[in-house]
Amino acid sequence: MEFISPTVIIILGCVAVLLFLQWKNLRRPPCIRGWIPWIGAGFEFGKTPLEFIEKARIKYGPVFTVIVMGTRMTFVTEEEGINVFLKSKEINFELAVQNPVYHTASIAKNIFLKLHEKLYITVKGKMGIFNLYKFTGQLTEELQEQLQNLGTHGTTDLNKFMRHLLYPVTVNILFKKGLFPTDERKIREFHQHFQAYDEGFEYGSQLPECLLRNWSKSKKWLLALFEKNIPDIKTHKSAKENYPTVMQAVLDLLEMEANEQKSPNYGLLLLWASLSNTVPVAFWTFAFVLSHPNIHRTIMEGISSVFGTAGKDKIKVSEDDLKKLPLIKWCILETIRLRAPGVIARKVLKPVKILDYTVPSGDLLMLSPFWLHRNPKYFPEPDLFKPERWKEANLEKHAFLDCFMAFGSGKYQCPGRWLALLEIQICIILIFYYYDCSLLDPLPKQRKRKVILYSKNKEILN
Numbered sequence: 206m207e208f209i210s211p212t213v214i215i216i217l218g219c220v221a222v223l224l225f226l227q228w229k230n231l232r233r234p235p236c237i238r239g240w241i242p243w244i245g246a247g248f249e250f251g252k253t254p255l256e257f258i259e260k261a262r263i264k265y266g267p268v269f270t271v272i273v274m275g276t277r278m279t280f281v282t283e284e285e286g287i288n289v290f291l292k293s294k295e296i297n298f299e300l301a302v303q304n305p306v307y308h309t310a311s312i313a314k315n316i317f318l319k320l321h322e323k324l325y326i327t328v329k330g331k332m333g334i335f336n337l338y339k340f341t342g343q344l345t346e347e348l349q350e351q352l353q354n355l356g357t358h359g360t361t362d363l364n365k366f367m368r369h370l371l372y373p374v375t376v377n378i379l380f381k382k383g384l385f386p387t388d389e390r391k392i393r394e395f396h397q398h399f400q401a402y403d404e405g406f407e408y409g410s411q412l413p414e415c416l417l418r419n420w421s422k423s424k425k426w427l428l429a430l431f432e433k434n435i436p437d438i439k440t441h442k443s444a445k446e447n448y449p450t451v452m453q454a455v456l457d458l459l460e461m462e463a464n465e466q467k468s469p470n471y472g473l474l475l476l477w478a479s480l481s482n483t484v485p486v487a488f489w490t491f492a493f494v495l496s497h498p499n500i501h502r503t504i505m506e507g508i509s510s511v512f513g514t515a516g517k518d519k520i521k522v523s524e525d526d527l528k529k530l531p532l533i534k535w536c537i538l539e540t541i542r543l544r545a546p547g548v549i550a551r552k553v554l555k556p557v558k559i560l561d562y563t564v565p566s567g568d569l570l571m572l573s574p575f576w577l578h579r580n581p582k583y584f585p586e587p588d589l590f591k592p593e594r595w596k597e598a599n600l601e602k603h604a605f606l607d608c609f610m611a612f613g614s615g616k617y618q619c620p621g622r623w624l625a626l627l628e629i630q631i632c633i634i635l636i637f638y639y640y641d642c643s644l645l646d647p648l649p650k651q652r653k654r655k656v657i658l659y660s661k662n663k664e665i666l667n
């Protein structure tokens with residue numbers, strides 16, 4: 206009988222250990238490839254992406270990869286993966302969004318990568334927490350101006366109402382006072398093209414423009430609008446304060462970087478970023494508040510105690526007034542929690558370890574704020590509208606609740622988040638100050654809903 210020498214056993218053992226370690230290091234997350242090469246799970250994923258993500262999490266666990274149209278998307282759903290998403294140096298924002306930016310705003314990838322950080326710092330600085338007070342007066346005035354055009358009472362579609370209020374206010378504040386058209390026909394055109402652009406954004410960010418004729422038409426219309434108005438925006442000086450608007454600061458930077466020809470394209474990106482989430486959030490906040498009579502009553506009492514009961518005079522809203530009405534801010538944040546973006550993405554630069562898996566470089570790392578906010582581990586009774594849960598957040602120190610990720614995260618989280626909150630806060634105060642509102646229908650399932658507006662005083666604002 207022949208014996209294997211101990212040396213051979215040791216060598217074989219070492220090889221086995223090495224192979225095991227290598228296998229463990231290269232062990233990739235479970236992967237959903239679908240049936241068709243390249244398209245992968247594209248059809249199933251494309252039909253109902255959010256449901257698809259949740260079903261895959263239940264079946265495959267907290268980390269899994271989906272192949273869609275040749276792209277590997279690895280989803281992370283719990284702490285270990287979220288920590289990597291938030292903190293790893295091997296995870297990159299810009300490379301994940303350069304393609305969508307190219308498709309939706311025609312900004313070449315090399316220009317985007319060159320300018321992104323500087324532009325982000327500029328925009329963030331303008332709308333940062335320490336500059337926010339500069340917007341309070343302007344927002345109040347612009348909103349009152351829009352409300353002035355409204356009758357004393359009536360019925361309106363809440364979605365349409367929010368758009369008619371917030372499109373002009375946001376455009377006039379971020380770009381230039383008076384930029385938003387006042388002519389009925391032009392207003393209608395703006396609404397039609399912005400909505401078409403916004404609704405097609407998801408497809409527009411991935412598909413060639415030639416396949417999306419109407420979307421492309423609206424994109425061109427909006428670009429032409431900026432093209433025409435950039436010289437005016439650039440030279441316009443605010444009558445009251447000599448404080449450049451956010452777009453004016455962007456234009457200055459583009460000029461310094463010799464990239465002025467891309468001004469309309471950056472204008473379009475800023476327009477979309479500022480309206481696409483804020484308007485639906487304002488709509489849903491009203492819908493939630495109006496369908497919770499106790500919350501509605503408490504908010505109304507708060508507003509009366511700060512501004513008085515009459516809904517006739519023009520009012521000024523100060524930082525201190527806002528601090529006295531915390532429930533309004535909690536309602537907005539709770540709405541944003543429930544209506545958060547479906548996914549945010551990053552690119553993996555070098556392989557990263559998550560649990561027992563290695564996610565390879567080149568993958569898109571995906572996180573779903575929508576599902577994260579519905580995990581009872583992080584948000585008890587996640588499906589309920591419970592503004593009081595925000596008592597726990599240190600909002601004084603500008604911190605949200607743990608695992609609240611509606612504004613993204615890390616270095617490039619949404620630079621407009623404080624402005625969005627402020628705009629909706631003032632919007633709620635003014636509407637509830639001037640009008641008694643109630644929903645005609647139960648809490649909406651679909652997007653459009655009606656609300657009745659009754660002014661408390663016959664002559665609003667006059």
Ligand code: HEM
Nearest residue numbers: 478479482483486549611612613614617618619620621625
């Ligand atoms: C409720 C309203 C809003 C929500 C939920 C929201 C959400 C987001 C999210 C999720 C991102 C991506 C962040 C990431 O991936 O980490 C983002 C980026 C951005 N948001 Fe917002 N946003 C809102 C309002 C606004 C407003 C009002 C503005 C402008 C006035 C704005 C300007 C931007 C810009 C410019 C970016 C791109 C940042 C970059 O390029 O790095 N957002 N936002």
